[in-house]
Amino acid sequence: MSILELGIEVAGTYVATIAFGILLNIPRRALNLGGWVGVIGFLLYRGIVLVGGGYVVGNLLGAVWIGLASLQVARWKHMPMILFNIPALVPLVPGGQAYQMIKYFALGQNSTAFTYLLQVVMISGSIAFGFLLSEMVNRLRQRGLRRHR
Amino acid sequence: MAVKRKRDQLILHTALTAGRIMIENGSEIERVEDTMTRIAVNAGAKTSQLFVMITGILMSLDGDVGAQIQPIKRRTFDLEKISVVNDLSRQFAEKKITLAAFANRLDHLDATSKYFPFWLQLLASALVSGPLEVVFRHNLPDFWITCVVGMLGWSVFYVISKYVPIRFMAEFASAVTIGVLAVWSQHFGLGNSVDDIIIGSVMPLVPGVPITNSVRDILAGNLVSGPARGIEALVSAAAIGFGIAMVLQFL
Known part of the structure; x- marks a missing residue:
């Protein structure tokens, strides 16, 4: 993969994250940062896939990273966390696999469709679990901060 | 007192x-x-x-x-x-x-409360579809047609969810629109791959808010509201899927 392709992917992720934020009517001052949170999560996912870590680990760590980064940004800007993590998650959604699954089910090729179904379940499960992990880390940190005060 | x-x-x-x-x-x-x-x-x-x-x-x-x-x-x-x-x-x-x-x-x-103006939302739906099609499928020539199809599909979603009070109807109708437009655009030589156009164009419809909130609610111990939101996300994803499947079956 060349640098140009990576650049196109990063630009695409940034634009798409911001545009999804506009569809959800996110406040204007949160849009730019939300876009960068999305880019960072996507880059981590892409890097792990390129190194050979596999889709599941890539999505898991990408989701963990998005969760942690969006809490950090939310604290810094005094805004709710969901403004940042919902748009940032969109580039990780397994849209391609979900579409292939539906296509092969519609065409009656069930065995191919089941392969894709398995991929969709694995990827969305790993994203959900990544969110869960980041949420746990966030809660532990909040508890730690409260105890120190 | x-x-x-x-x-x-x-x-x-x-x-x-x-x-x-x-x-x-x-x-x-x-x-x-x-x-x-x-x-x-x-x-x-x-x-x-x-x-x-x-x-x-x-x-x-x-x-x-x-x-x-x-x-x-x-x-x-x-x-x-x-x-x-x-x-x-x-x-x-x-x-x-x-x-x-x-x-x-x-x-x-x-x-x-102020929404973004309608033209900006239309532009945003185009800019979700096209770039994500390129990110997912690396198919640059279909960028423009995906933007257009995604925008039209999302405007169908917007109009129906505003005027028809039936849940999940808007997702279904706009998925059908996207499917038909994608097949036609390939038929008339505007796009190369139906698959890629559809994958990009349905992205603005992804139920991102219910999915995220469902996970967070379940984790916080709200065992009624979390799964309820999960079902909401699942049904709207299924509505999109059925719409696409119907088009693929008939065209």
């Missing part, structure tokens, strides 16, 4: 309105509970009892004012309003605005 009663009434009204606005626009339950408790504490109520669900809120204060219920009838996604309620609650905690002013602002929030 009458003064205290009136004040308690106002506290309940403010907290319940804030909670209703937040749930209606896609906030997670824990944040609603947190905000409502904060409002009550900052307004001087000693204790408050809360029962927050995705379809309604019940709240009571100690004193002679009874508990009050606020049903929640509709659910949309407007994260700006959540952010506004959050800001107002912060200002109230710092004593920059009074309780009466807070209640007044909340009452008028539904009327005065």
Whole structure:
């Protein structure tokens, strides 16, 4: 993969994250940062896939990273966390696999469709679990901060 | 006594309105509970009892004012309003605005809230579709047609969800539109790959808010609201899938 392709992917992720934020009517001052949170999560996912870590680990760590980064940004800007993590998650959604699954089910090729179904379940499960992990880390940190005060 | 009663009434009204606005626009339950408790504490109520669900809120204060219920009838996604309620609650905690002013602002929030203009939302839906098609499929020549198909599909979604009060109908109809347009665009030589165009174009319809909130609610221990939102996300994803499958079957 060349640098140009990576650049196109990063630009695409940034634009798409911001545009999804506009569809959800996110406040204007949160849009730019939300876009960068999305880019960072996507880059981590892409890097792990390129190194050979596999889709599941890539999505898991990408989701963990998005969760942690969006809490950090939310604290810094005094805004709710969901403004940042919902748009940032969109580039990780397994849209391609979900579409292939539906296509092969519609065409009656069930065995191919089941392969894709398995991929969709694995990827969305790993994203959900990544969110869960980041949420746990966030809660532990909040508890730690409260105890120190 | 009458003064205290009136004040308690106002506290309940403010907290319940804030909670209703937040749930209606896609906030997670824990944040609603947190905000409502904060409002009550900052307004001087000693204790408050809360029962927050995705379809309604019940709240009571100690004193002679009874508990009050606020049903929640509709659910949309407007994260700006959540952010506004959050800001107002912060200002109230710092004593920059009074309780009466807070209640007044909340009452008028539904009327005065500003959406992005329609043309910008259309542009945004195009800019979700096209770039994600390139990111997922690396198919640069189909970028423009994916933008157009995604924009048309999303505008069908917008119009139907505004004027037809049946849930999940909008997702289904716009998925069918996207499928038909994608097949036609390949037929007339505007695009190369039906698959790639459809994958990009359905991205603006992804139920991102329910998915995220479902995970967060379940983790916070709201075992009724979390799975309920999960079902919402699953059904709208299924509606999109059936729409696409129908087109692929017939064309």
